[in-house]
Amino acid sequence: MTIQSDAAIEITAFNWVPPFAAGLVRDLRVRWALEEAGLSYRARLLDGGSERPAEYYREQPFGQVPCYREGDLRLFETGAIIQHIGEKDERLLPRDPVARARAIQWTYAALNSVEPALQNLTAIDLFYADQEWAKLRRRGSGFRQAENQEGG
Numbered sequence: 001m002t003i004q005s006d007a008a009i010e011i012t013a014f015n016w017v018p019p020f021a022a023g024l025v026r027d028l029r030v031r032w033a034l035e036e037a038g039l040s041y042r043a044r045l046l047d048g049g050s051e052r053p054a055e056y057y058r059e060q061p062f063g064q065v066p067c068y069r070e071g072d073l074r075l076f077e078t079g080a081i082i083q084h085i086g087e088k089d090e091r092l093l094p095r096d097p098v099a100r101a102r103a104i105q106w107t108y109a110a111l112n113s114v115e116p117a118l119q120n121l122t123a124i125d126l127f128y129a130d131q132e133w134a135k136l137r138r139r140g141s142g143f144r145q146a147e148n149q150e151g152g
Contacts, residue, residue, distance in 0.1 A: 004041070007041045008070060008071065009034065009069070010042050010043070010068070011034075011043055011068055012027070012043075012060070013031075013043050013044075013066055014027070014045065014046055015047055015048065016048055017048055025065065026064070026078045027065045029078050029082060030081050030082065033082050033085040033092060034085060036089070036091065036092060037088055037089035037091070039085065039089075044067075046065065059074055059076060062076075066078065066081065068081045078111070079108065082107060121138070124138050125138070
């Protein structure tokens with residue numbers, strides 16, 4: 001693991017999330033990219049259940065996680081953070097212009113096309129699964145094609 005208390009890179013994360021959110025919090029993407037690139041980082045942990053300190057909104061205008069600090073650089077959007085980390089390691093962001101453009105394209109697709117659909121399904125399954133509208137929406141989502149075809 002590349003967590004080091006004296007690392008030059010710092011990310012902000014929550015010290016705890018409810019079980020339904022485990023694995024879905026956005027700091028995990030940044031941690032994953034840092035680990036893939038072999039870059040050490042330290043974590044500043046916030047209490048996810050408490051209000052953020054007022055100064056935190058200067059770093060992250062939406063009060064979310066993660067924030068990324070590296071020297072004078074401050075970033076708060078995971079797509080931008082991942083792209084910045086990718087610049088440091090061609091395994092994450094190839095130097096070849098065509099391969100690079102494709103990697104960036106898939107980053108945007110993951111954030112803007114794939115993730116919103118999965119978040120909708122997660123909300124349906126976790127919070128509204130017993131409601132008729134949710135059952136109908138889930139059934140029509142295409143994610144349970146085999147069940148629909150079998151009349152399930």
